Amino acid sequence: MAVSKGAQARQMKAMFEGLTGQKIPDYTAEHPDTRAMLRFLFPGKSDRFPIATGLAAKKLGVSQGTVQRWIRGAQNPRAAITKEITKRVRQSVTTQRGRGQLAKRVQAQLPNRQRTIRINALQGPSSDPNDKKYVAERFSNLDMSPFEQQQLYDAWVQGGDAGATDYLTGIYDTRYVDGWQFHGIKGVEWR
Incomplete structure (x- = not known):
C-alpha cells in the first residue's frame, strides 16, 4: 500500500522534530x-x-x-x-x-545514557496496514542504549525518515515484538 504525500510529509516532520x-x-x-x-x-x-x-x-x-x-x-x-x-x-x-549538521548539533547536547523512545504510529506485528487484528494506531516505547541512539541518528542522516523508520523497524522486530512494522509515524519523542 502506497503512503500518500500528506502522510509522508507528516512522517518526515514527526521524525525530524522528534529527533532534533x-x-x-x-x-x-x-x-x-x-x-x-x-x-x-x-x-x-x-x-x-x-x-x-x-x-x-x-x-x-x-x-x-x-x-x-x-x-x-x-x-x-x-x-x-x-x-x-x-x-x-x-x-x-x-x-x-x-540532517548531518543538525544531528551533530543535537548529539553534542545529548546525555550519554539509556533513553526511551516513544513512537505514535499506525503499527503492529503485520506487514498489512489494513490488518485490524494486529495493526492499530498506538504508542510504543523502547529503551535504547547510547549506541543504538547513535545508530538511529546515523540511519536518519543517511536515509531521512525512511532510513530511521527502517532502523526502528529492525530494532523493534528484534527487541519488541517479532514482525513489528510501522505504517506511518505520527510522533516521536524521547523520555
Whole structure:
C-alpha cells in the first residue's frame, strides 16, 4: 500500500522534530516567518538571545544591525535574501548534509545514557496496514542504549525518515515484538 504525500510529509516532520527537538519553520509559505527561520538556522546561546545575529549576518552577507531589524520586524529582507534563507531551511530539513549538521548539533547536547523512545504510529506485528487484528494506531516505547541512539541518528542522516523508520523497524522486530512494522509515524519523542 502506497503512503500518500500528506502522510509522508507528516512522517518526515514527526521524525525530524522528534529527533532534533526543533520545530520546522514553514518555509513553503508565501510570506515565510523570517524570525522563525533565522532562529532555526542560527540558534543563539540562550532564551534571552535566541538568534546568533552576528553569525547570521556573516553567513548572509549583511550587517548585524540589519539582522536585528529583521528580527524586530522593523525591516524585511530583500527578496534575494528571503530566498536564500528559505533555501537554507529547506536544505537543512531535506538533505543528507543538512540532517548531518543538525544531528551533530543535537548529539553534542545529548546525555550519554539509556533513553526511551516513544513512537505514535499506525503499527503492529503485520506487514498489512489494513490488518485490524494486529495493526492499530498506538504508542510504543523502547529503551535504547547510547549506541543504538547513535545508530538511529546515523540511519536518519543517511536515509531521512525512511532510513530511521527502517532502523526502528529492525530494532523493534528484534527487541519488541517479532514482525513489528510501522505504517506511518505520527510522533516521536524521547523520555
